[in-house]
Amino acid sequence: MNLVRAELERLAARRFVQLMVVLLAAAFAVTVVTTLAGSHRPSPAELSRAQAQAAENVRQMEMTYDRCLRIREGSLPPGENDYLPRDCAQIDPAQIEELPSAADYLSGVFVFAKEAEPLLYFLIAFLTLFGFLVGASYIGADLNSGGVVNLLLWRPRRPAVLAAKLGTLLGGLLGLSVLASAAYLGAFWLIGQASGLVGRTGGDFWPSLGAIWVRGLMLVLLAAALGFAVATLGRHTSAALGTVAAYVVVWELGARLVFQMLEVGRPDRFMLSSYLAAWLSGEVRLWDNNACGPGISGYCDGSYTLTWTSGLVVLLGLTGALVAAAFTVFRRRDLI
Amino acid sequence: MSAVIEIAGLRKTFHTLRHGRRVAVDGFDMLVEAGQVHGFLGPNGSGKTTTLRALLGLVRPDAGRMRVLGADSPEHLPDVAGRVGAIVESPQFFANFTAHRTLRLLALAGGVPTARVDEVLEQVGLRDRGDERVKGYSLGMKQRLAVASALLKNPELLILDEPANGLDPAGIREMRDLTRSLAEAGVTVLLSSHILAEIQLICDHVTIVSRGRRVAYGPVEEVLAGFDQHQWRVRVADPEQAGQVLGRAGLSVAVAPDHLVVTGVEDPETISRTLGEQGVWVRELVPLRPDLESVFLELTGGHEHVAVPRQVDGAPPSDGVIDLDVRESREVDA
Numbered sequence: 001m002n003l004v005r006a007e008l009e010r011l012a013a014r015r016f017v018q019l020m021v022v023l024l025a026a027a028f029a030v031t032v033v034t035t036l037a038g039s040h041r042p043s044p045a046e047l048s049r050a051q052a053q054a055a056e057n058v059r060q061m062e063m064t065y066d067r068c069l070r071i072r073e074g075s076l077p078p079g080e081n082d083y084l085p086r087d088c089a090q091i092d093p094a095q096i097e098e099l100p101s102a103a104d105y106l107s108g109v110f111v112f113a114k115e116a117e118p119l120l121y122f123l124i125a126f127l128t129l130f131g132f133l134v135g136a137s138y139i140g141a142d143l144n145s146g147g148v149v150n151l152l153l154w155r156p157r158r159p160a161v162l163a164a165k166l167g168t169l170l171g172g173l174l175g176l177s178v179l180a181s182a183a184y185l186g187a188f189w190l191i192g193q194a195s196g197l198v199g200r201t202g203g204d205f206w207p208s209l210g211a212i213w214v215r216g217l218m219l220v221l222l223a224a225a226l227g228f229a230v231a232t233l234g235r236h237t238s239a240a241l242g243t244v245a246a247y248v249v250v251w252e253l254g255a256r257l258v259f260q261m262l263e264v265g266r267p268d269r270f271m272l273s274s275y276l277a278a279w280l281s282g283e284v285r286l287w288d289n290n291a292c293g294p295g296i297s298g299y300c301d302g303s304y305t306l307t308w309t310s311g312l313v314v315l316l317g318l319t320g321a322l323v324a325a326a327f328t329v330f331r332r333r334d335l336i
Numbered sequence: 337m338s339a340v341i342e343i344a345g346l347r348k349t350f351h352t353l354r355h356g357r358r359v360a361v362d363g364f365d366m367l368v369e370a371g372q373v374h375g376f377l378g379p380n381g382s383g384k385t386t387t388l389r390a391l392l393g394l395v396r397p398d399a400g401r402m403r404v405l406g407a408d409s410p411e412h413l414p415d416v417a418g419r420v421g422a423i424v425e426s427p428q429f430f431a432n433f434t435a436h437r438t439l440r441l442l443a444l445a446g447g448v449p450t451a452r453v454d455e456v457l458e459q460v461g462l463r464d465r466g467d468e469r470v471k472g473y474s475l476g477m478k479q480r481l482a483v484a485s486a487l488l489k490n491p492e493l494l495i496l497d498e499p500a501n502g503l504d505p506a507g508i509r510e511m512r513d514l515t516r517s518l519a520e521a522g523v524t525v526l527l528s529s530h531i532l533a534e535i536q537l538i539c540d541h542v543t544i545v546s547r548g549r550r551v552a553y554g555p556v557e558e559v560l561a562g563f564d565q566h567q568w569r570v571r572v573a574d575p576e577q578a579g580q581v582l583g584r585a586g587l588s589v590a591v592a593p594d595h596l597v598v599t600g601v602e603d604p605e606t607i608s609r610t611l612g613e614q615g616v617w618v619r620e621l622v623p624l625r626p627d628l629e630s631v632f633l634e635l636t637g638g639h640e641h642v643a644v645p646r647q648v649d650g651a652p653p654s655d656g657v658i659d660l661d662v663r664e665s666r667e668v669d670a
Contacts, residue, residue: 006444015432146428149394150485153422154446156393156413334350335394336386 003155007168016137020130024180027126031119032187039110039196050105057100061093086299103199112192113199116185116209123184124216124280127177131220132240135227138169140237149335158331166228166323173224177217185209215280215308222319229319232326247272265290266304272314279311339403340493340524341368341391346400348386348548360386362548364400368526368541373519375539375556376528377628379636383548384528388424388497405493418446421491423482423499431471435462435481438470439488448488456484461510475502483511487518494518497528512538536628546636556628563626563634568604570596571620572611581614582607597624 011017042050068088070076078084085091093099103111139162142148148161155161192198230240252271259267268274268286278284284306291302343366350358361383368374378384389395391402393410402409405416429438439453457466460480470478479502486494496515500508508531515538519525529535535542536556543553552559571594572578579591587610588599598607608618 002447003445006441009444010430010441013430013433013437145430147430149424150429150442151445152394153392153420153424154417154442154489156410156417332396334389334396336350336389 003161003164004168004171007164008172011134011138011168011172014134014138014141016141017134020134021176024126024130028180028184028187031122032191035110035188035191036195038108039191040108041195042106042109042197046106046109047102050102053105054100054102057104058093061091061096061099065091065093101200103197106197110188110191110196111199112189112196113201113205115188116205117212119188120181120185120209120212120216121280123181124212124219127173127180127216127220128223131173131177131224132227132244134173135169135224136231136240137237139165139228140231140235140240143232143235144237152335159327162232162327162330166225169224169228170221173220174217177220181213181217211282212280215282218312219276219280219315222315225323226319229322229326232330233322260289263290269304269306272318274306275311275314277311278306279308279315281308283307338370338406339367340370340372340405341366341374341526342401342403343367343387343391344401346387346390346402347398348383348390348395349398360548361390361397364545364548365550366543366553368524368543370524371519371522372541373515373525373527373539375535375542375628376526376545377530377532377535377542377632378545382545382636384545385425385497386548387545388422388495388526388528392420392422392424392495394424418489419492420495421486421489421493422495422497423486424495424497429470429478429481432469434467434469435473435484436466438481439485442485443488446489448490452488452490456487459487459514460484476504476507479503480507480511483514491523493524493526495526498530499527500529500531500534508534532627532629532632542628544632544635551635552631560626560628560631563631565599565624565626566602567624568598568601568607569620569622569624570598570607570611570618572596572616572618574616578611578616581611581616585610595620 064083065088067076067082068084068091071078071082071084072088083091089095103109103114139148142151142165151161152158189198227240230243231237234240234243252273256267256271259270266286266288274284274286285303286306288302288304292300343364346361346364346366348359348361350360352358364383364387366376366387376384376388386395390397390400391404391409393413396410404413405419407413407416429435433441435457436453439456440450442448443450443453454463454466457463460483462477462480462484465473465477470481473481479499483496483499486496499515500511503511512534515525515527527535527539539556541554542556542559544551544559552562554562570578575591575594575596579589579596582589582596582598587601587607590597590599601607604621604623608621611618
């Protein structure tokens, strides 16, 4: 426990961590200030105008749907500009996930319910980057500076020391992420209350936002563990950064190009970015260019789906393997 | 006396892509007993630091047996780690931390009362600078901080690798006094250093390593005595004439412009009597004793000769070491 306390203090005292926290706070402040400056509480007139526009839009959608049904039944001839999906249910307003609302027609008004998801994704992206960099530099700098050797002279149990470091990193990061996201979303909710609109937060708004948040936190922890593991294996912070850069250039860009030239089917399933997107957004729908070749007649759906479960398996498996390798190598390594 | 450090047949080879295979330690043996201030000497690259790192569990040896305070290392090192203070080479500290914070975090991690921090800062003369960031420290101050970190545990065994690195003469003297006071308090000290005069002043025992093998060990006085050629510097009015007198008497003499050096004479009376009988009067007769530096250079100089292990303290030989009588071994080298 003492070791964890000492490591937590060491982690918090690191300049790089402090710099990243300051950057997070600065980004947070800038976003809040610009949002506040660009938003106002809508007047009753603005609100009723927006509500009327939304109602009109919904009415238009209902009419289009009704027309589609009648054309399909043959009771109405199709017009030149009619949009006719294969199945009219696709444009059934009753089945549409989110109908137009007044918020869509309010200009210069911050609507929390509309902005919460992209704001949360931004926070997750920042925290993921933060986690990876801090994870890599925390162990990388310690290995490089002799800090780990110092510690091992006091606690000559390598797995315990490395586990304490990793545990401290993940625990600290989780705490910071929870606090940051609560403060972040709370602040924007207050802006919505005071200088905009909160919007429709009923139904599955909070459960859906909560699911993104949980998956985001998991991603932050995985990124930190990954950075920590690669830096441990490479003995240096730059090993982690170099590995990521090399992966992106060689695999995500280079190999993707090669797959396209060789007309490999479903190349996206070999890319980590696909699983990352699947995990974060719940599922990702990808298109296989080779599925509907010239030989196929009739309707061809070349799309396929990666779900969050496959995303979790791949990301967890990769991180777990690298962390296990880092512990194995560190246990046997000569510290010179 | 009980053994505090026992090393037998330690072997370590490093393999690197750039340099290939390099034997750092090759069947090395060492014995440090309780209460000793033991000097550990060897040229750069002779295997001193690798030995210390292996002893402290930082490097995995290829072969050999090591025990620290009776515990096998590295298997049972955690059982005795709280009683061993060590610095290996020049430890680095976080530049932005103060000395006080650095030591407090170490104390916290090691379960040592943080009240010890002020005590050790006082011991190494950093009490007034303890709240300054390490990045503002000179090399010597960083070295003192390293020693302070080793003292935090109030150790029974203190292992110091080049503790005088970067210290000014006053700092070296303070470090010497500190080492002495620790030894007087019953702490066993293993001191690796290049400053041979320091080792000779501080240490009572010494182990000399060359090319990864022990080439001499024992009490400092006995190691030096083993290399004593019984030389005397003689000053007389006419060195040339005196040289001829002593030569005729069968003594080995080297004549310099203002003095003579006579070798292989145990009793100085032989010289004064021989000269006196021929009417040559001695103005000065001084024994020329070997110092640790000359012994060290003879044993390790240039790495050109194959080092022959020698034992001078009558201690039981360790595994794999050929023990030779000092005189015989010197003749071998000669």
